[in-house]
Amino acid sequence: MSQLHHRLVGKLALETEVGPFLGDTRIRLLEAIERHGSISQAAKAVPLSYKAAWDAVDAMNNLADEALVTRTTGGRHGGGTQLTDYGRKIVAMYRAVEQEYQDALDRLAARMGEVEAGDVRKFQTLLKRMSMKTSARNQFVGKITGLREGEVDFEVRLRLDETNELVAVITRESAENLELAIGKEVFAFVKSSSLLLLTDPNVRTTARNQLWGEVSHIHDGPVNAEVGLTLPGGKTVTAVVTRDSVANLGLSLGSRACAVFKASAVILAVYA
Template sequence: FLPLMKIDGRFWLTKEGQSFLGAGRIELLERIDKTGSINAAAKEMKMSYKAAWERINGMNALADQPLIDRLTGGRGGGGTKLTPYARELIATFQRFNELHRQFIDRFAEAGHDPERLARILSRTFLTTSARNQLPATLLSIEEQGLNGLLTLSLTGSHTIQSIITLKSIRNMGLTIGCDLYAIIKSSDVTIVTVPPKSDEAMNALKGTIVRVESQDETDEITFALDLFTELIALMNHKDTAQLSEGMNAYTLISPKHIIIGL
């Protein structure tokens, strides 16, 4: 048992069985793009010019097109710039690396419990139009006529409740302790500044407004419940006049608007 064990992983792109692009090589290309010089980029990364040039040669040997153009003469006395192909490779790598990090973060939900990791790996990866897809654990099921009231524990310290039919609960095979997703449309999330009055029929969670982006009559609000969980809310501009970035606030979500996914 290793209480400090953490799941992690490095992302590399290979070609023809050889290492092609990794975080260090991408950083080198980005610094060349910024400085216009292989030598300056190498100094910023505390490596020798020879080592930097060997990395570039290794990438060029595997690439379908050249990655750099050498410039001579002119007012600046020459230099080096990236080709459009190199910039496309950087953008592609960064997108893949972002998805890889999200994949690793999903693994991290398991902590040091390999059985929970096995359950997470057995989930179907969801593709839905809902902006909010929150990993959760089912804590309890309370029967209410034809429906069931589910209490869910989110990653972090928050709990929320969802109402779905008992038939759906049986069809999905939901049991206490199972891992699932709470799926919430951004238009079903409301942000307010004043704590709501006690209302058992509404999820009310305290957090912080991270970002407010306006477009036409609609505001997109990024709301952090904690370090682990963020929600996206779409609200009419006239309802967000008192909201600003960095403000403590509350998110309101009806249990009837929380869909369950596996």
């Protein structure tokens, strides 16, 4: 029987504790945006669905220190999409590191004959277990700016950027397990179904989190619609509301709206 040879062929992926940040598909999307100046044309070139392309751009902008992609709505040509200088640098760096990564895999593959097949399978299982995805549509990262301890709960204030801040309420036990402290970087998750949308700035609500922005996309479904808001700092937040709510609020691309959600709806995570 001939010897089984293993060859490692991989795609470079930059991961955060909340899931993928950059990978081959997202890099190709960024490169297509640079070529076409249109997210719809870029999505076709990858290919991705239009919604998946929007979701990827939102996720990258939310997790990056600076926006990778900027968008404009309306106008004579219906708006456009383009990479920022930071986005171009990220693409160039990714492609350079990708080549180094593959070279390293090739060197490792040359030594795979020394490794038992069972060890390879265990290694593959470990990689699978270590990967993590979340169903939360809204994912943010920021540093803790405030902690207030109660008898049962902890109130945690998280700075997203110069304009926006989140408030989360978690149990004392969770705060201790996460070892929270002022200045510590944490991740925040909020399900899109936990968000409400408002357009009247005079409406009062008990919800601690109120993020104002401009409607950047609306994806209609049979009953509900997914509405994305771009915040002043470039980050985005997504809510799922009924189609009737979209009509009643008069939501359209470029209109102002506020995403409202309770502090108890925010889930926090930290580096292990």
